[in-house]
């Protein structure tokens with residue numbers, strides 16, 4: 001997640017003295033204070049995903065969110081002991097401050113740190129009680145005083161789904177310091193987003209990272225309670241994408257157009273000047289129907305799972321299981 005090379009989104013600053021009308025995707029106002037997303041379980045293999053809680057318009061600003069934890073990050077992952085130690089410290093601090101939240105949102109990480117998944121009744125309290133939406137921000141200033149959970153509609157997770165998911169999670173009986181470090185390193189690798197260096201105007205992508213990023217450099221990386229639960233969807237080849245989209249237009253295919261439906265950026269930019277540094281801002285790339293899963297393209301680089309996305313499922317790339325995202 002942290003180092004995919006996705007397509008960079010355009011950065012634009014609207015200058016009212018030169019343009020009478022802002023471009024349609026220009027984010028002049030913050031997201032609506034209406035529940036936009038809810039958590040669901042996709043499958044025991046894929047884990048959680050984020051789903052639209054209402055219809056979302058093309059280019060709609062879905063939510064913005066402060067990170068749960070932040071640590072330095074290096075594209076070489078294990079290369080620097082000091083970085084791994086700070087990632088471990090950040091994970092431990094998050095677990096100490098928000099034990100139940102971390103155990104429910106990231107049960108595989110918690111288990112590798114010796115914390116078993118919460119029983120359903122306790123997990124339900126966290127999933128449905130709004131705790132997972134605690135870092136969402138409402139209000140034009142992006143200020144802490146405007147915090148609310150209204151952009152988050154809780155969860156649609158059923159007891160049987162939760163129990164099937166957590167049954168597959170192995171809890172380590174004895175956890176060594178080396179195990180903890182490896183668990184935190186893996187967690188950052190798969191869940192963190194890199195923050196752009198100061199003055200670069202914000203990282204952005206369909207799921208990728210800023211084109212400005214230097215592969216060997218150390219950056220700050222952030223993990224988000226909701227943003228980090230958005231799953232990957234492969235971008236179909238242009239030919240497959242346009243023929244499938246034209247079937248949708250002709251009403252012959254009732255499903256949504258193929259490919260990822262969201263993009264993200266971190267921090268303020270010309271498109272979302274009111275977003276605070278380190279806050280992730282999620283935007284719809286097209287119309288999204290209530291109940292549809294939000295996705296983005298993690299990019300081509302190392303991810304380490306057999307892709308189960310709709311693009312692969314529909315055979316637009318080669319069929320389910322044919323795409324092992326390394």
Ligand SMILES: C[S@@+](CC[C@H](N)C(=O)[O-])C[C@H]1O[C@@H](n2cnc3c(N)ncnc32)[C@H](O)[C@@H]1O
Pocket residue numbers: 001045046047048049105106190191228229230231232233303304305306307308309
């Ligand atoms: C950033 S997390 C997304 C949230 C994750 N589903 C969870 O429950 O924690 C990335 C991980 O989700 C899973 N994942 C995401 N997209 C996937 C896809 N298209 N197919 C299969 N697994 C996926 C992989 O295990 C991946 O390492």
